[in-house]
Amino acid sequence: MLDANLKTQLQGYLTRLQQPIELVAALDDGAKSAEVRELLDEIVALSDKITLREDPTGSARKPSFVVQRVGQPMGIRFAGIPLGHEFTSLVLALLQAGGHPPKVDADVIEQIKALPGKYAFEVFISLSCHNCPDVVQALNLMAVLNPNVSTTMIDGALFQNEVEDRQIMGVPAVYLNGELFGQGRMTIEEIIAKLDTGAAARDAEKISAKEAFDVLVVGGGPAGSAAAIYAARKGIRTGVLAERFGGQVMDTLGIENFISVKATEGPKLAMALEEHVKEYGVDIMNLQRASALVPVDGGIEVKLENGAVVKSKTVVLATGARWRNMNVPGEAEFRTKGVAYCPHCDGPLFRGKRVAVIGGGNSGVEAAIDLAGIVAHVTLLEFDSQLRADAVLQKKLRSLPNVDIIVSAQTTEVTGTDKVNGLKYKDRVSGEEKRIELEGIFVQIGLVPNTDWLKGTVNLSPRGEIEVDAKGQTSLPGVFAAGDCTTVPYKQIIIAMGEGSKASLSAFDHLIRTSAA
Incomplete structure (x- = not known):
């Protein structure tokens, strides 16, 4: 799972462990569980302060595993394989569970420790999301510092049924005690501010x-x-x-x-x-x-x-x-329910689906190129009579078989019921109103x-x-x-x-x- 260079780096980090930690895995007979077991075995081999045991009854989500101090349970669970952008989240969880001091202001640490009540967080992420690790790492640290906090990172691509059941169409999506808590990047200070209602006045x-x-x-x-x-x-x-x-x-x-x-x-x-x-x-x-x-x-x-x-x-x-909004009916209503603004973060949630990209500048064309490798089909709509992106990007876009380009298109409405099911646009040449059936819309029309x-x-x-x-x-x-x-x-x-x-x-x-x- 880990190449030699990454193992060497990780081994160096793990020398900072001050207390023994254990990894508790909930696995089944599937291929992904085998990959998780391989990853955990490799980690254990890098430090004599880390042990591994299996507890098949520990979680209904398989594969998943807990990071905790020996003899001191902690509420840090990874449901999936935390590689990609989330590998840093795993490394920090290991270090902090092992007693390595976090780089957080003392005031923030005291706020976390003083939080009253029980907090069970779930964070749905995609491994290509560059905003997700900030949220995962913040909640992991809270779980290290406060025994009343637990958190589970959930790879949305691996647990697709949960994503569909909760109609999650944007990451990171954070749930607290089963209810939606927030979506998008949040710092640890922002999370605490939402929990500690008296913080703003102070x-x-x-x-x-x-x-x-x-x-x-x-x-x-x-x-x-x-x-x-x-x-x-x-x-x-x-x-x-x-x-x-x-x-x-x-x-x-x-x-x-x-x-x-x-x-x-x-x-x-x-x-x-x-x-x-x-x-x-x-x-x-x-x-x-x-x-x-x-x-x-x-x-x-x-x-x-x-x-x-x-x-x-x-x-x-x-x-x-x-980000500039389209300001059309349905956009605000279906934001995070099919209307998105970050293809890197939310693109994997639309795997195998039909999406549109609004905007023919560099950002829009780059988004369409990235999405074409994930989704079933991309339709790019540009208000102007021609794309405005760099020629090299346009050439790449036009070479892709699952991309359609529509120019002189004015988006007029986002349609849907519980989530997006299409968009309407006006052909600015003929004046004709048209509709496209799709499940996601990525807005890339500037700032x-x-x-x-x-x-x-x-x-x-x-x-x-x-x-x-x-x-x-x-x-x-x-x-x-x-x-x-x-x-x-x-x-x-x-x-x-x-x-x-x-x-x-x-x-x-x-x-x-x-x-x-």
């Missing part, structure tokens, strides 16, 4: 009590991270408000145009950004959504949805962008800036982008902006970083000039 009180910052960055993506680092390096008091540190980068799988880095993945880059920002002692306030920007004497106030107010002498807006909360405060373009000058200055003195939320062309990670650095330097220049005056 956070608001702490945040409001903070002294005024010299530079406050709103947004934790590439632009915001760069702005924070450049400000902190000047030795001034710097804070970051982030709804989700990493921003849109967290939803990006492959990154191959970040200069000097041949290839990486979005979550890895986001983690590196956060670690770099933390090195400079920046005050990071994560999971915070801004609701208003208010100029006051001596600076700016940023109001948050939880009621907190953050004060600063200058502000850098780096709120990024989000919309996260600037709704700024209307009436700073000048916005007709597209909702923050208007900035060559130095990143907005229409409001002391407020600068950078990245995908601005009018700067070409929404690229490397451009956002440059613009974030520039906006931060401009904010510092503003501080110098206003304090001198």
